[in-house]
Amino acid sequence: MIYTSDSIEKMVNILASLPTIGKKTAQRLTYHLLKSDDDYIESFSQALLDIKKKVKLCSTCFNYTETDPCPICSSEKRKRRIICVVEDPSDVIAIEKTNEFFGLYHVLHGVISPLEGISPDELKIKELIQRIGNIEEVILALNPSVEGEATSQYIAKLLHPFGVAVTRIAMGMPIGSSLEFTDELTISKAIMSRFSI
Amino acid sequence: MQIKKLKIQHLRNHIDSEVIPNEKLNIFYGANGSGKTTILEAISIVSFSKSFTNSTDTALIQNGENYYKVLAETSNNFDFKYKIEVFYQKGQRKKISDSFAEKQIPKNIIGNIPLVHLSPDLKEITMGSPENRREFIDKVLSQSSKSYLENLINFKKALKQRNSLLSEFQRTNTFDKNFFESWNNVFIDLATKIITKRFEFVNEISPLFKRIYSEITQNEEIVDLIYEPNSCEEYFQDLLNEDNKNQLFLKVFKSLAGKSVKLLPVELKRGLTLFGPQKDELKILLNDALAREQASQGQHKSMLIALKFAELEFLHSITNEIPVVLLDDLFAELDENRILLVLNKLIKKNAQTFITLTEPKFLYPNTQLNSIAKYFAVRYGKLMDSQL
Ligand SMILES: [Zn+2]
Numbered sequence: 344m345i346y347t348s349d350s351i352e353k354m355v356n357i358l359a360s361l362p363t364i365g366k367k368t369a370q371r372l373t374y375h376l377l378k379s380d381d382d383y384i385e386s387f388s389q390a391l392l393d394i395k396k397k398v399k400l401c402s403t404c405f406n407y408t409e410t411d412p413c414p415i416c417s418s419e420k421r422k423r424r425i426i427c428v429v430e431d432p433s434d435v436i437a438i439e440k441t442n443e444f445f446g447l448y449h450v451l452h453g454v455i456s457p458l459e460g461i462s463p464d465e466l467k468i469k470e471l472i473q474r475i476g477n478i479e480e481v482i483l484a485l486n487p488s489v490e491g492e493a494t495s496q497y498i499a500k501l502l503h504p505f506g507v508a509v510t511r512i513a514m515g516m517p518i519g520s521s522l523e524f525t526d527e528l529t530i531s532k533a534i535m536s537r538f539s540i
Numbered sequence: 541m542q543i544k545k546l547k548i549q550h551l552r553n554h555i556d557s558e559v560i561p562n563e564k565l566n567i568f569y570g571a572n573g574s575g576k577t578t579i580l581e582a583i584s585i586v587s588f589s590k591s592f593t594n595s596t597d598t599a600l601i602q603n604g605e606n607y608y609k610v611l612a613e614t615s616n617n618f619d620f621k622y623k624i625e626v627f628y629q630k631g632q633r634k635k636i637s638d639s640f641a642e643k644q645i646p647k648n649i650i651g652n653i654p655l656v657h658l659s660p661d662l663k664e665i666t667m668g669s670p671e672n673r674r675e676f677i678d679k680v681l682s683q684s685s686k687s688y689l690e691n692l693i694n695f696k697k698a699l700k701q702r703n704s705l706l707s708e709f710q711r712t713n714t715f716d717k718n719f720f721e722s723w724n725n726v727f728i729d730l731a732t733k734i735i736t737k738r739f740e741f742v743n744e745i746s747p748l749f750k751r752i753y754s755e756i757t758q759n760e761e762i763v764d765l766i767y768e769p770n771s772c773e774e775y776f777q778d779l780l781n782e783d784n785k786n787q788l789f790l791k792v793f794k795s796l797a798g799k800s801v802k803l804l805p806v807e808l809k810r811g812l813t814l815f816g817p818q819k820d821e822l823k824i825l826l827n828d829a830l831a832r833e834q835a836s837q838g839q840h841k842s843m844l845i846a847l848k849f850a851e852l853e854f855l856h857s858i859t860n861e862i863p864v865v866l867l868d869d870l871f872a873e874l875d876e877n878r879i880l881l882v883l884n885k886l887i888k889k890n891a892q893t894f895i896t897l898t899e900p901k902f903l904y905p906n907t908q909l910n911s912i913a914k915y916f917a918v919r920y921g922k923l924m925d926s927q928l
Contacts (some may be wrong), residue, residue: 455723458704462719489701496725
């Protein structure tokens with residue numbers, strides 16, 4: 344044992360188990376916390392308990408919330424006939440920051456990936472279909488990964504019979520990609536919408 | 541493209557080597573195992589993020605050390621200075637930083653230092669299985685087109701996902717049409733992008749290959765390159781004659797879609813993808829016969845050299861940079877005539893060239909060569925500027 348206290352060792356190990364935090368950073372954080380006053384530690388530990396106890400999923404859009412439905416779903420100011428579909432709750436924050444979108448959201452909590460055993464049933468896709476009743480437009484804002492692309496296609500196909508407009512947000516093209524790339528993408532999208540086995 | 545400085549730390553038997561190359565020929569000589577090829581590997585690492593040998597990064601680290609580091613400073617046609625460092629420590633992710641970003645991923649650095657590599661090991665391109673020729677195409681296009689590299693990476697992911705899905709359907713004896721079609725469309729879309737780009741590439745490189753082969757051999761033999769994309773057999777002639785890019789894209793897309801419908805029952809039975817550019821062939825013809833079956837050893841050597849010079853000219857025309865050229869232990873396999881032919885062509889092209897050989901003696905008498913060449917003796921992973 345290199346630490347002079349079991350509690351310190353425990354704290355370092357817990358912090359180091361967090362993503363992107365290495366052992367060195369965990370150590371620095373632990374010593375920082377040791378020097379903090381009681382009020383700070385009190386509110387720190389309360390905040391930890393609260394995120395687990397109070398935060399749940401909105402039963403409509405499946406974003407994190409303390410009230411159900413969440414503030415966005417229950418807001419009078421939002422356009423209720425447009426849904427923007429995203430992968431994760433953090434994507435909602437990214438889109439809200441742009442101040443360009445005033446509709447509702449739907450959080451899938453992941454993308455389809457057969458390799459990782461994530462089938463459509465693992466995601467909140469059925470729940471999206473159940474919301475479609477009075478929706479006019481669905482915007483698919485999934486990440487431009489292969490998995491995001493396949494998930495968008497899957498959802499688009501499911502939504503097809505409902506006659507709602509399905510659109511995509513303009514995806515950030517990779518740096519260095521040429522016009523040709525954009526052209527191909529547009530062309531292939533156009534064909535794909537017509538192609539079905 | 542000019543490499544101005546190369547630093548190598550703890551790579552194979554090099555402890556800490558620095559190379560200040562000259563602008564034309566750089567000749568590294570030493571016994572087998574002296575560490576001369578490692579210098580070329582280091583150049584491959586800063587250009588492709590990995591060695592051209594299939595060694596793992598851990599295997600590249602010097603015995604008893606726990607990291608390797610390669611640093612290069614380059615200057616291009618427009619005198620733009622570009623710097624790159626690749627650092628690998630055992631058990632960690634490879635760290636790449638360059639003039640554009642502190643943290644780089646491999647796909648963003650590939651193509652920044654265009655590279656043509658030629659060694660006897662590459663004889664499999666003309667002699668071996670189709671896989672070697674696909675790899676040849678992919679390596680050239682990855683350097684000339686960022687979108688091709690991006691599509692290739694995504695295609696490989698999509699193929700894995702599609703295989704995994706088919707094998708899941710096979711295992712559970714189920715089929716979900718929507719689930720399948722979403723992945724199938726992504727797969728076919730990317731496959732089409734790969735195939736159309738390969739078509740374009742072979743159309744451009746094949747006249748270069750023909751011309752250079754006849755320059756090298758100075759005889760009547762005629763070579764040719766024919767790209768045969770898997771799953772496009774039915775429309776093949778049609779595709780060959782298609783000049784319009786969008787039409788070509790549509791036609792390839794349609795043939796793949798048709799193939800997919802036809803093959804689905806078998807694919808479900810086997811739980812495996814059975815068509816796509818991962819099965820493509822690039823036919824190399826010599827006097828209308830398959831070179832792989834008909835060519836002599838000497839013809840194979842000439843074809844490989846012609847193919848590599850064609851690659852050099854192709855990369856030059858697309859990137860506007862003369863690629864750096866690596867010739868690894870090549871001269872052991874060539875007669876003196878061919879060696880001088882190769883060297884003169886490279887000098888004429890103004891390509892910065894890095895050559896390894898065991899015995900430099902036969903080059904000494906050539907005074908014209910010596911005036912533009914820098915010699916380095918390599919011994920036990922150490923470099924010595926050598927006076928002739
Ligand atoms: Zn909500």
